[in-house]
Amino acid sequence: MRPRIGYKKLAAVGVAAVVGVASTIALTSGSASAAPVFGYSGYSFGTGIEAGIVQHGPNVVAQFSCTTDSSAKDRNDLATANVNNQAIAQTVTTDTHAFNDAKGNGVTSNATAADIKVGNLLHLVGAKTTTTSVYKNGQLSYTGNTTFAAVKIAGVVVPSLVKPSPNFKVAIPGLGYIVLNRVGGVKTSAGIYSYAQAVVLHANVKNKYIPEGVDVAVLKTRAEITKPATAMVMGDAYGSTVQVDKLVKSGKTSYQATCQGTEGKTIKNSIAGIEIPKVASVGAIYTTKNGYMGAEKSAVNFTSHIAGVRVGSLRVGAIESSASAWKTKDGKVGIHSSSSVASIQVGNKTYQVATGPNAVLDIPGVAKLTFNQVVRQSRYVSVNALVIDVYSLNTKVVLGHSAAGVIG
Template sequence: MRPRIGYKKLAAVGVAAVVGVASTIALTSGSASASPVYGYSGYAFGTDVKTGLVNSGPQVISQIACTTNARSKSQNDLATANINDQAIARTVKTSTNAFADHRGNGVTSTATAVDIKLGSLLALTGAKTTTTAWVKNGVLQYTGSTTFAGVKIGNTSVPSLLKAKPNTKVAVPGLGYIVLNRVGGVKTGTGIYSYAQAVVLHATVKNRYIPEGVDIAVLKTRAEVTKPATAMVIGDAYGTKANVDKLVTSGPTSYQATCQGTEGKTHRVAVGELNIPKVAYVGAVYTTKKGDMGANKSYVDFSSHVAGIKVGKLSIGAIESAASAWKTKDGKVGLTSSSSVASIKVGNKTYPVKTGENAELEIPGVAKLTFNQVVRQQRYISVNALVIDVYSLNTKVVVGHSAAGVIG
């Protein structure tokens, strides 16, 4: 029986004993007198599925990820966002831009759509959402808003919702409910991030457009900026990601990233077992991140944990990876990575787990496995615990990704 698509909260995930591989590098770079840096990060999505439908990741993406370049920008225009074979949002445009000017240092992310429709249940026209986060003279600030040219629930126009108050909840017969103009901002000791979403669709009843129990954010934006520090910390982690050629068929699971650390607290994101349609069954997944930015030292740690994965006849035991980076005010930089895979089986035959960086195992007619795939740069390190090239599906599955680095 094929496992159902679903997500579960995890209290704990059991991990079998594994064979470990580790690599470490320490560098000396920069100087004690180096100028503090600002960090810029943000994105704008056309749509983003929150639960279920693991094969529907963010669409129509504009993104800048953890950079010190105040002129960074990204845009994506004239596209349709499809969910469950439905054209949810049409003529979508997204953009994300960093800036350093009279406003201060910050990021603005914007997403627009000519219309957002669910058949005869909902019609939102002329939708625009934007959010900005910035720091000026040491003060952290943000704004976020959404506007519509027209709002129709069923056959009824609702002019009062053209400029909906933040987080306005509205019942939609035949679907469940929606939340309009979902906005907010979070200040930390090292920076600020803000978010805005034009509408979040909550399917609480059976309908022809979205599977029951699924939540979809449409026109989703985020802007993030850090205060000046010794260094900006960067990195990310996820459990699995699958693609056919350059087409992503399953976005990162339990994904976490950072541009300003976590003030030394451990953040954990977990999902239960899930199915990547026509590709793989994945056991429980969780990731962790922890980091901080300070005047004397900046550091970040990421880890990824997958209980196991099955791809056709290929069965793989628990998979883990970790990456860390740090920099001190005297310019010293350290990078570490590690990864492990518990076991490899095809039917009743067991295969050895290769050790060392970028080690490969060919299983004729089944797949090529690459273990401990490491990319190391002067101030950044990335590790994929396992990369599976599935011959019959022309598909690549990355399992257990962690990365960490410092900028500045």
């Protein structure tokens, strides 16, 4: 059994740490005449919040991200997966693995639970969900499905839901509604990703199990495979994360990631802002991603933008960051990052914004500020425009994260 991983929301990449600079990524060096590569990514988890604000992220996580290793795999298990201090799923196992065999090149992700319960409102027995994405003979395809051994709603057995049709919606008195066997796939010019979820719980009435307005995914899986290309692009961006002690108070806002690029289109993800009671107020946030994979060149760019932030007595002006990476057919590689912070103020006093990589400003009794926090490798770069360590709150706030890299 492995410990829980506290993210607010997982996407296909997940190469960055929950807070702070992205984890070190080992990228293959390749050569000028390197053969085209496939990209593999997958994850599965027990429970996780999809909408609403609750101090909980996906747990019982098995994942690997943006790799060219066809033997990549991960597995996890946990006796109980909780949401809002409620034992929602029991005896949970998750696994995800890549393959390159007679079936083709692909990824399969699985998740199972002996029981999924919401008090006496809902009881799902023997739940299993799985999804697979495959590239074979020049074609992309996917499969996904969920089955149950038994289904009870308000104590009544419902045999017709043991093998539910895709995206089947059911009303649950006292909770709201659920969607069983949520499945789908998205095909692009660069590859395909598929997803499957055993059940999504939508709490739209007041109840003692899940806060009203919160959506919870139980047994969620994702599988992704790219077509062969010069290099696989990777990266992510988000506006902010906030951690108090060991508790994630706010996950990655306006999060975006990729292992395939965007077919050269700029995709924007924005929110009006967030309030973290007694900790921070973050203004309007948006992130962008743009990337492509091809026979001649692969490239990717991420950006992050925040209107402003208030943490206690500390006020921060507009924050921005960007990261990009590219590789050409002849083996040339480039990476670049940048970040900026408009202003720093405490009360009526204005502080000079430090420049240069990993520059530090210490404001006694208030916070330590790290500007332009960068991790660079030969084919990967990650930047946090600003990291605030608040002394009195034992809090870390990461702002303006962008990362980009190429593999192959």
